[in-house]
Each structure stands twice: as C-alpha cells, then as structure tokens.
Amino acid sequence: MVRLVSFWQQYHLGRWALIIVALALFALPLAQIIVPERKLVTNSLLFSFTQMFMLVTMASNWNLTGGYTGYIDFGHAVFFGLGAYGTGVLMAKAGWIFFPSLIVGAIVALIFALLIGSATLRLKGPYFSIAMLGTFVAMREIVRVIKPLTGGGTGLTLPPYLNRPLFYYVTLIQAVIVVVFVWWLIKHTEFGQSLIAIREDEVGAEMRGINATLHKITIFTIAAFSTGLVGGLWAYQNTFIDPDIVFIESRTLDLVMIVMLGGLGTIAGPVLGAVLLYWMRDIIWANFLQFHLIIQGLVLILIVLFLPEGIVGSISDRSGGTTIGRLWGRYFTAEEDTAPEKAEVGP
Amino acid sequence: MNPASAEPLLAGHNVSKYFGGLAALSSVDFAVYPGEIMGLIGPNGSGKTTLFDCLSRVQKVDKGQITFKGEDITGKKPYQVAHMGLARTFQVVRIYRKLSVLENMLLSRQWGGMGVIHLFRRYPKGIEERARDLIHFLLLDPIIEEQAGNLSGGQQRLLEIGMALMPDPDLILLDEATSGINPTLVETIKDRIVELNKKHSKTFLLIEHNIQFIGDLCSRVFVLNYGEMLAEGTPDEIMNNEDVIEAYFGMDGSDDEFDE
Numbered sequence: 001m002v003r004l005v006s007f008w009q010q011y012h013l014g015r016w017a018l019i020i021v022a023l024a025l026f027a028l029p030l031a032q033i034i035v036p037e038r039k040l041v042t043n044s045l046l047f048s049f050t051q052m053f054m055l056v057t058m059a060s061n062w063n064l065t066g067g068y069t070g071y072i073d074f075g076h077a078v079f080f081g082l083g084a085y086g087t088g089v090l091m092a093k094a095g096w097i098f099f100p101s102l103i104v105g106a107i108v109a110l111i112f113a114l115l116i117g118s119a120t121l122r123l124k125g126p127y128f129s130i131a132m133l134g135t136f137v138a139m140r141e142i143v144r145v146i147k148p149l150t151g152g153g154t155g156l157t158l159p160p161y162l163n164r165p166l167f168y169y170v171t172l173i174q175a176v177i178v179v180v181f182v183w184w185l186i187k188h189t190e191f192g193q194s195l196i197a198i199r200e201d202e203v204g205a206e207m208r209g210i211n212a213t214l215h216k217i218t219i220f221t222i223a224a225f226s227t228g229l230v231g232g233l234w235a236y237q238n239t240f241i242d243p244d245i246v247f248i249e250s251r252t253l254d255l256v257m258i259v260m261l262g263g264l265g266t267i268a269g270p271v272l273g274a275v276l277l278y279w280m281r282d283i284i285w286a287n288f289l290q291f292h293l294i295i296q297g298l299v300l301i302l303i304v305l306f307l308p309e310g311i312v313g314s315i316s317d318r319s320g321g322t323t324i325g326r327l328w329g330r331y332f333t334a335e336e337d338t339a340p341e342k343a344e345v346g347p
Numbered sequence: 348m349n350p351a352s353a354e355p356l357l358a359g360h361n362v363s364k365y366f367g368g369l370a371a372l373s374s375v376d377f378a379v380y381p382g383e384i385m386g387l388i389g390p391n392g393s394g395k396t397t398l399f400d401c402l403s404r405v406q407k408v409d410k411g412q413i414t415f416k417g418e419d420i421t422g423k424k425p426y427q428v429a430h431m432g433l434a435r436t437f438q439v440v441r442i443y444r445k446l447s448v449l450e451n452m453l454l455s456r457q458w459g460g461m462g463v464i465h466l467f468r469r470y471p472k473g474i475e476e477r478a479r480d481l482i483h484f485l486l487l488d489p490i491i492e493e494q495a496g497n498l499s500g501g502q503q504r505l506l507e508i509g510m511a512l513m514p515d516p517d518l519i520l521l522d523e524a525t526s527g528i529n530p531t532l533v534e535t536i537k538d539r540i541v542e543l544n545k546k547h548s549k550t551f552l553l554i555e556h557n558i559q560f561i562g563d564l565c566s567r568v569f570v571l572n573y574g575e576m577l578a579e580g581t582p583d584e585i586m587n588n589e590d591v592i593e594a595y596f597g598m599d600g601s602d603d604e605f606d607e
Contacts, residue, residue: 191466197454200443207403207441208455209429209514218463 025049025172029165046164050237052278053171054230055258059270060178061223061230062255067265068186069216070199071121075132077251078139079109079224083231085143085150088241092156093149102232109228110221117220121213124202133252140247155242158235167237171230175271178226183267195219199265261303263310272311354417356381356518356550357402357433362411364397364574371397372574374411379518384544384551386561386582389571390594395554396438398571399520402552403435404428415518434516436507438523438554444496448487448506451495452478457514478513485509486535501528505536512543518550519543525557533560540564562586570594 028049032041058080065071086105090096096104120131143150150156186192197205198212206212235241254277262273280299284292307314355378364372371394379385389395400406402413404425412421420428443451456474482491485505490498495506504524511519521540525533537560543549555561561568562582570577570585572594578585585591 185467188469189466190468193454194466196446197443200445200454201441203405203425204437204441204443205454206425207405207429207435207437208510209426209457211424211426214463215466218466 022176026169029168032165043164046168048278048282050164050167050171052274053168053175054234055254055274055278056175056271057171057178057230058227059255059258059262059274060175060182061227063259063265063270064182064195064219064223065216066256066259067269068192068195068199069219070265071216071220072126072129072256073132074129074252074256075134075136076223076227076255077247077249078132078136079113079227080231080234080251081136081139081143081246082109082112083228084235084241084246085156085231086228087232088156088158088235089149091158091236092151098161098236102229102236105232105235106225106228109231110225113221113224114217117217117224121216121220136247136249136252140243143247144243151242153242153244155240155245158239158241160239161236167233171233174226174229174233179267179271186267191215191218196265257300259310261300261307261310263312263314266310266312269310269312276311353380355379355414356416357552358414359398359402360412360414362398362401362413363409364394364401364406365409370574372401375571375574375576377569377576377579379550379552381517381550382544382548383566384540384553384564386565386568387552387554387571388556388558388561388568388585389577393571394574395571396522397574399435399522399554403433403520429514429516432514432517433520434511434514434518435520436504436511436522436524438526440500440503440507442495442503442507442510444494446495447492448482448495448498449475449478449491451506452482452509452513455510455513481509481512485539501532504528505532508536508539516549518552520552520554522554523556524553525555525560533557537564558586 028041029046032046058076062073062076065073065076083102083105086108087098087101088105090101090104091098094101116132116135120128120135123131144153146152184192186196194205194210194215197208197210198215202212231246235246238245258273258277259270260273261269261277262271263269281292281296284295288295303310358378359375362372362375363370375394375398387395387398397406401408404420404423404427408421412419414420415428415431415433418431420431443454446454453474456471456477479491482488485508487502487505487509490502495503498506504527508519508521508524511521524536528536540551540553541564544551551564553561553565565582567580568582568585569579570588570591577594578588578591580588
C-alpha cells in the first residue's frame with residue numbers, strides 16, 4: 001500500500017490522470033463530428049456535460065468565499081441571475097450579439113458584488129449568510145418589478161442558437177480555467193494563503209498583517225464575475241429566462257450541497273461534488289421519480305453526518321497531500337516519513 | 348539604557364476606552380522605549396488586555412492618542428499596525444488550529460503589502476527557512492508537522508510567540524505568555540525573551556501575573572487598576588509600593604495566587 005501511495009506521488013499520477021480526463025473531455029464532441037452516423041455522442045449527452053461543467057464552475061466559485069474565506073454564501077446565485085439577465089436584456093432588448101452581452105452581463109454581476117460585498121462582508125458568520133439570502137430573494141422581486149427592462153414575470157426570449165458543441169466547449173474551458181485559477185491562487189500566491197489564514201482566524205490574520213476586508217471583497221468579486229459568465233451562458237443556452245427559473249433557490253442550495261459533498265475548502269472537492277451530484281441526481285431521477293428528492297436529501301444527511309469534511313476533505317489534508325497516505329506512511333515505514341516533503345508545498 | 352533621553356517606541360497619551368458606562372481605561376499615559384522589556388501588571392479586570400487591544404487596534408480607542416515609532420496610529424487598522432512592526436499574542440491563544448505548526452508559521456510571515464496589486468504575488472522564497480529556524484529556536488521541532496489544535500497549552504503559547512516573531516517585528520506585546528505553562532517551559536520562554544531582547548534588540552511589553560517572571564525580566568513596570576495607571580517604576584519599587592500592594596495583593600490575594 002505504501003509503495004502504491006509513494007509510486008502515485010513520485011510520478012505525479014494524479015496530475016497525469018487529470019490531464020487524461022481533460023483531453024478525453026475535449027475529444028468527446030469530436031466523436032460526433034467525425035462519425036455522426038454512429039450516434040456515439042448524442043446531443044443530450046453533450047447537454048448533460050454542459051450542465052455539469054457549469055456546476056463545476058459555480059461550485060468552485062462558491063468555494064472561494066465559502067470554503068477558503070469561510071463565509072457561507074446562501075445567495076451566490078444572485079450573480080448567476082444578474083449575468084443571465086444582463087446577457088438576456090442586451091440580446092433580447094438591445095439586439096446585441098452574444099459574446100459582448102455575456103461580458104457586460106458578467107460585469108454587471110461584478111459591480112453588484114463589489115457594492116453588496118462591501119456591505120455584507122463586514123458581517124460575520126450567519127449574519128452574512130442571511131444577508132446574502134435576503135439579497136437573492138430581493139433581487140428576484142426587483143427583476144420581476146422592473147418590467148420594461150426585464151420583461152417582468154413573463155420573462156425574456158433570447159434569439160435561439162442551438163449549437164451543443166459550442167456550449168460544451170465554452171463551459172468546459174471556463175470550468176478548466178476556474179479550477180486551474182483556484183489551484184494557482186491557493187498554492188502559489190500570497191493572496192490564496194491569506195484567504196486560508198482569514199478562514200482559520202480572522203482577527204488573528206488581521207493582527208498578522210492581512211487586510212481581511214480587502215481580501216474578502218476581492219475574492220467575492222472575482223467569484224461573482226465568473227458566476228455571472230455562467231449565468232449568461234445558461235441564459236443563451238436555455239433561450240428563455242424568467243425570474244422564477246433564474247433566481248431559483250435550489251441553484252444556491254445545489255452549490256452548497258456540491259461543495260459540502262466534495263469537501264469545503266479543497267480544490268478538487270467542488271469538481272468531484274459537482275460530477276457526483278449531477279449524475280447521482282440524474283440516475284435517481286430516472287429510476288425513482290417519485291422518491292428522487294427524498295433519496296437525495298437522505299444521501300446528503302448521511303454525508304453531513306458521516307463525512308462532515310466532504311469526500312476530498314476526508315481523504316486529504318488542506319495542503320493537498322493525502323492524510324491517509326501520510327498515516328499509512330508513518331505506520332508502515334517509520335524512517336521514510338513523507339511528511340517533510342509535504343511541508344514544502346506550504347499550507 | 349536611559350529611557351528619558353530616547354524617543355519612545357510606543358506611547359499612549361490620555362488613552363480612554365468605555366464599554367457602555369464602564370471605563371475600562373481612563374486617561375492612561377505611558378511610554379515604551381526601544382530595547383526595553385516592560386511589564387504591565389494589575390488585578391483581574393483592570394484593563395490590561397483592553398489596553399493591548401487598543402494598542403494593536405483590535406479595539407477602537409474612545410479618547411486619546413497612541414503613537415508608534417513617532418506616528419499616530421490611533422485611526423489605523425490592525426494590519427497596518429502589523430506592517431509597521433508591531434506584533435502581539437492573545438490572552439486566549441489565537442492560532443490556526445486546523446493547520447500544522449509549520450503552516451501556522453508560514454501564514455504569519457511578513458506580507459508583501461496591503462494593496463490589491465500585492466495580492467497576487469507569488470509567495471517569497473526563504474520564508475520556510477525562517478519558519479524552521481524560529482521553530483527550532485522555540486524548541487518546537489519535534490511537533491513541526493502536528494496539527495496546531497492538538498498541541499498542549501504551553502506549546503500553543505510558544506507557537507503563538509513564534510508566529511508573532513515571524514514578520515520580524517520591532518515591538519512584541521505578549522499577553523500572559525506564561526499562564527498555564529509548566530515551570531520548565533516558563534524558563535525557556537524567559538531565556539528566549541532575553542535572547543531576543545539582547546541579541547536582536549526587540550522591545551517587549553508583557554502582561555503578566557507571574558511576579559517572579561516580571562521581576563527577572565523587566566526593567567520597568569506599569570500597574571493598572573480599574574482602568575487607571577496606578578504606579579510606574581522598577582520591579583523593586585513596584586513591589587514595595589503601598590498602593591500596589593493594596594490593589595494587587597491585598598484586595599483579593601487568594602484569587603491572584605490562583606492565577607499564578
């Protein structure tokens with residue numbers, strides 16, 4: 001076992017596995033283009049993957065504030081909604097083409113995050129969570145009320161554009177960028193390290209020279225921009241938006257569930273959680289339609305009870321080395337302790 | 348060392364702090380000079396920790412002025428004061444409990460800067476060497492990989508002192524560094540403070556209930572009582588000051604013994 005673990009670490013097999021998975025994902029739609037008659041890859045499969053990538057992206061964004069700074073945000077989907085509506089209004093009302101609308105939509109989310117974050121991020125713990133939940137619900141009603149701009153309760157119809165591979169690639173690329181960004185941020189920058197310090201003890205971090213408020217607002221804004229992009233993509237792909245489908249509570253709850261399931265404050269956690277939750281729900285929904293919510297709820301209760309740190313959090317420590325591997329290493333070979341090597345990775 | 352001739356490193360003028368109607372500090376004046384080890388004593392609830400909180404900007408001052416290195420820091424934020432070279436420990440230890448000893452030390456380094464641009468700097472080299480040196484200096488080597496929350500109370504205090512030393516501060520405020528620590532470790536801490544003071548010319552301000560410790564280390568001592576500066580002088584003078592004996596030892600002697 002020890003040999004297997006050290007072999008895995010020595011040749012960076014985890015990294016290679018990730019690269020292979022990424023290449024496979026990039027090659028997937030090509031099967032449809034090269035041999036369309038075989039129906040190897042259906043449009044609905046591409047659609048499923050697109051949804052999954054969006055979840056990966058949003059969960060990683062949510063994890064930046066929720067997992068790394070420790071501010072549990074129950075209203076993160078408000079940025080999804082602003083991105084969706086920003087894009088939707090510009091395309092449906094102003095007649096803009098897609099990509100500029102998408103960027104402007106995400107910038108709307110960013111500006112809103114800057115304003116609301118400056119106020120709410122000064123609150124602590126549950127007060128922040130509730131303030132963000134309030135923001136989310138209020139935004140839904142605001143969008144419903146300003147009918148001339150947003151179409152109110154009747155919603156907006158975007159020019160349809162059914163190109164599954166395009167959405168597949170755009171969402172895949174975004175997911176990869178976001179995950180790599182989080183990895184780089186946490187492992188290689190002072191900023192990422194400070195976030196962890198803030199999560200562990202905000203007063204202590206401030207006293208040791210970290211401007212906690214600036215850090216929190218910056219990361220919150222970055223995450224909001226990225227989630228805004230997802231919202232815009234989703235709106236264009238869905239071709240129709242109204243307040244109730246865009247600002248649906250379950251969108252935020254999904255993110256919380258995914259990150260809890262995968263591991264709060266880990267890089268791989270949101271990815272794993274999104275993949276698991278998406279397919280788990282798909283399978284349960286297909287097989288036990290009446291009971292799918294009950295089963296899903298039950299599974300999540302079990303996870304919170306027995307895996308409170310999530311899957312990745314339970315098998316690895318915060319510095320990215322597996323704790324189980326470390327324990328095995330210590331148990332079997334006392335002299336070749338792998339711990340000092342780990343330390344070089346930094347916290 | 349002649350305190351009167353030098354510019355004070357840290358000085359408080361007329362510092363007051365109220366919690367509702369209670370004056371936690373009323374018009375406290377004091378000065379700490381470079382290179383000193385200064386003691387701050389007083390009965391429980393006399394405002395020592397509140398004064399520390401005000402000095403390190405964790406709490407706002409209601410009235411008065413605090414200067415550090417000649418600069419007014421009354422309106423500054425804790426991280427700004429930290430960047431100026433003031434470090435502190437807390438009465439209730441504040442460490443990053445879920446992280447290892449080494450990670451704790453690494454997270455307490457001198458940060459690059461405070462603006463947004465500095466945020467995305469790669470983290471500097473040589474920092475781990477410094478962390479390991481300090482861990483060695485504080486005799487924490489055997490537990491370098493241990494999760495900080497699992498350490499004993501004394502080891503946690505040592506770690507927090509190490510974390511305060513990481514950014515190479517000029518002034519270190521130690522809040523009850525020896526409470527709950529066994530006598531051998533107290534001697535270690537004492538040695539380390541003396542060494543840091545003599546070799547690296549660090550200035551210390553200590554809150555302490557351990558009179559022996561104060562007597563051995565400090566050149567001057569302040570006494571706070573009910574938020575007011577009661578006396579100031581060398582440890583011997585303080586020990587023989589009638590007011591101090593009345594306030595500190597006479598009033599509630601049994602309790603204070605318990606604290607030591």
